[in-house]
Amino acid sequence: xxxxxxxxxxxxxxxxxxxxxxxxxxxxxxxxxxxxxxxxxxxxxxxxxxxxxxxxxxxxxxxxxxxxxxxxxxxxxxxxxxxxxxxxxxxxxxxxxxxxxxxxxxxxxxxxxxxxxxxxxxxxxxxxxxxxxxxxxxxxxxxxxxxxxxxxxxxxxxxxxxxxxxxxxxxxxxxxxxxxxxxxxxxxxxxxxxxxxxxxxxxxxxxxxxxxxxxxxxxxxxxxxxxxxxxxxxxxxxxxxxxxxxxxxxxxxxxxxxxxxxxxxxxx
Numbered sequence: 001x002x003x004x005x006x007x008x009x010x011x012x013x014x015x016x017x018x019x020x021x022x023x024x025x026x027x028x029x030x031x032x033x034x035x036x037x038x039x040x041x042x043x044x045x046x047x048x049x050x051x052x053x054x055x056x057x058x059x060x061x062x063x064x065x066x067x068x069x070x071x072x073x074x075x076x077x078x079x080x081x082x083x084x085x086x087x088x089x090x091x092x093x094x095x096x097x098x099x100x101x102x103x104x105x106x107x108x109x110x111x112x113x114x115x116x117x118x119x120x121x122x123x124x125x126x127x128x129x130x131x132x133x134x135x136x137x138x139x140x141x142x143x144x145x146x147x148x149x150x151x152x153x154x155x156x157x158x159x160x161x162x163x164x165x166x167x168x169x170x171x172x173x174x175x176x177x178x179x180x181x182x183x184x185x186x187x188x189x190x191x192x193x194x195x196x197x198x199x200x201x202x203x204x205x206x207x208x209x210x211x212x213x214x215x216x217x218x219x220x221x222x223x224x225x226x227x228x229x230x231x232x233x234x235x236x237x238x239x240x241x242x243x244x245x246x247x248x249x250x251x252x253x254x255x256x257x258x259x260x261x262x263x264x265x266x267x268x
Contacts, residue, residue, distance in 0.1 A: 003038075004039055004059050007033075007034065007039060008066050008067060011030055013193075014109070014265065015111070015164045015192075015193050017109065017110075017164055018162055021083075022110060024080065025085075025107075025109070026109055027068070027076060027080065027085075028083070028086075028097070028100075028101040029101070029104040029105060029109070031045060031060075031063075031080075031097055033105060034059075035097065036105070039060075039063070040057050040060040041057065042097060043089065043094065044056040044057050044094075045057070045060050045086070046060070046094075047093055048088075048095065049093070052074045053073065053078060054073065054074070080101075081095065084100055085100055086098060086101070107137075108136055108264070108265070109264075109265075110137055110138065110139050111138050111164040111165055111264065112163045112164050113133055113138055113139065113166075113167060114140075114141050114159055114163040114165070114187070115129055115140055115141065115142045115167045115168075115169070116166065116167065116168040116187075117142070117180065118169075118173065118177045118180050120173075121171040121172070121173055121174055122169040122174065122199070122200070125169050126142050126169060128253065129167065129197070129257065130142045132261070136264070136268070141163070156186075157186050160183060160187050160192065161192075164193065165192065165193045165264070166192040166193065166194045166195070167194075167196075168180070168184055168194065168195070168196050168197070169197050169199065170202050170242075171199055171200035171201075171202050172202050174202070175213065175217040175233075176220050178221050178222055178223040179223075181226045181233060182223060182225060182226050185225070185226070185229045185232055188236050195243065195260065195263055196242040196243070197256060198244045199244075199245035199248070200245075200248065203242065203244055204246060210234070211234050211238075214230065214234050215230075243260055244256070
């Protein structure tokens with residue numbers, strides 16, 4: 001695989017944020033990262049031609065069309081210029097990245113993260129994950145409400161659909177919760193990036209069978225929406241690499257948290 005192919009594969013694992021300014025910061029940061037990786041020359045990224053912008057190299061063009069395939073390159077470059085992440089060169093037509101864009105390489109993308117959990121089983125871990133993600137400038141959300149208000153379900157569904165990452169904490173009895181399973185399904189159907197964290201002995205035995213575990217709890221589901229999603233839940237976890245807490249101790253949980261932070265490109 002080419003270096004550009006490796007770069008595109010790496011960045012595809014990072015979701016494009018929903019915020020109006022967050023996505024343009026991600027674009028500027030990735031272009032700066034591409035310069036550092038020697039994928040394109042700093043002075044040959046884009047050029048103005050008859051009032052429209054176009055890319056100046058095959059690699060940068062492939063990056064734009066692959067990573068940002070649903071967006072017009074000229075518009076993307078125009079927004080970069082508007083936010084001063086890209087500036088004009090001496091001939092006023094060539095565009096290159098500004099110092100402001102390179103400064104983003106030191107930043108962590110402020111992703112919105114939804115943390116799903118079963119209160120009776122994972123409250124302590126949920127608070128730990130919440131605190132550690134906040135330490136690294138992420139924007140995590142944990143629903144700690146003890147009572148459901150009138151718009152509770154609708155508010156949670158909207159938060160999940162608007163988030164960038166969805167972390168689900170899975171213990172031995174988590175999948176018995178209709179609400180947790182519903183949140184997992186909402187995240188999958190909204191194409192959110194799902195990160196399962198298995199703890200409290202879930203998945204640690206040598207003969208562990210995830211499908212059998214889901215089948216064990218499926219008959220207990222009462223919500224009609226959830227009952228119909230049994231196959232989807234199995235598919236979700238079969239396709240998603242889980243982080244496993246192998247040792248129920250402070251060091252075991254810290255190891256899992258470090259692995260979780262690594263999923264966001266953070267090395268604590």
